[in-house]
Amino acid sequence: MTRNLPIIPTIIVVLAALTMVALGFWQLGRADEKEAMLARYATAGDLPESVAYPLTPEQTEQDLYRRSSITCERVLDRRATAGTSEAGVKGWAQIARCALKGGGETEVALGWTRAPDGPQWTGGTVTGIIAPGPKLVADPPRAGLIALSPPDPADLPNNHMAYAGQWFFFAITALVIYFFALRRRRRDQDADELDRDDDED
Template sequence: MRLPFLPTLVVAAAVAAMVGLGIWQLQRADWKEALIARLEEARTLAPVELEDAEAPGLQYRRASAHCSIPRSRSQLRGGRSRAGQPGFVHLASCLSAGRPLVTIDAGWSAGPDASVAIEASGPFTGMLRKPGNWEGIDTGLYVLVLDRPLAGLGPSAQPGVDAIPNNHRLYAVQWFFFAAAAILIYGLALRRGLQTRQERPGV
């Protein structure tokens, strides 16, 4: 049986693309697992003195920051308490020599109407994390989640790798399944076409 050229070419290209995406997801899974292992290790390292707002490799490191928070209203963002309760975390910029050094997660409150006026001087101690683009704050600064909250707030949840998704192996299985399904469906279509021609030899 001669295979139809154009449909076979299209299916082969689609299958190759799906297999390629599956392999890429497996590579992403290996990368993500290495990243998670590195971040887990960072939590066990000795605390650092934060001196550079953009210093690389400090995600999830314990740190001390010598800076001051000028009196301002805190910025509220959705977050959780250290006990896992949903609510809001209070963020404020901390300055060193007049320049932003770090964003301070000053603590947690249950309601959105609890924005507080914060004014404090360091050193502040806690754990560093990178902010997400969705938080609407300076992504060039780390967020320092304080060990001890300020201004009568409750303690915010410490950053952890549990919040980092790693579904890449599942995505890889899906792409390989799609590739196998495409081959099966195309094979069934070819078989049906062959049967139709055999039943109608004059066509």
């Protein structure tokens, strides 16, 4: 199999496979980090103290699922999206985009309605739970709405183990394909040599 082994293609395939394996191990490390983060999020709701509402991605990752509060100085936009009430009934989550006191913007999930039409809420102080986005899920709900199902860290997927498996699979697949390509190349070379020998005879 090593006779007339193509050097450059072999180096390229081996380096590619090693890169895929390295990415797989990196994803395994990320899986451990994500598992620790999810465990921290699972206990965040039990902490009694409120935190300042996060305005950066780093602060958001640190404070997800903690209690917080904002002052909505001005409602910039309103929308309704699919949502579930605290009682588990499917319907609509009423979302307001707010200009915050002190600067910045965020979304506030005011509460739940059965129909998409929502209240004409004009702003004010809201307390609740920091959810991915980020957005603040009001608790208690505002504008006379029904409470939404609280954000649950169990809804966050930990896909890194699957990604690691994919990278390892890609590495093995690349090596297997290259092995069969080399074997076919060897058979073609042997066939060519037999043809030349028959011509010489």
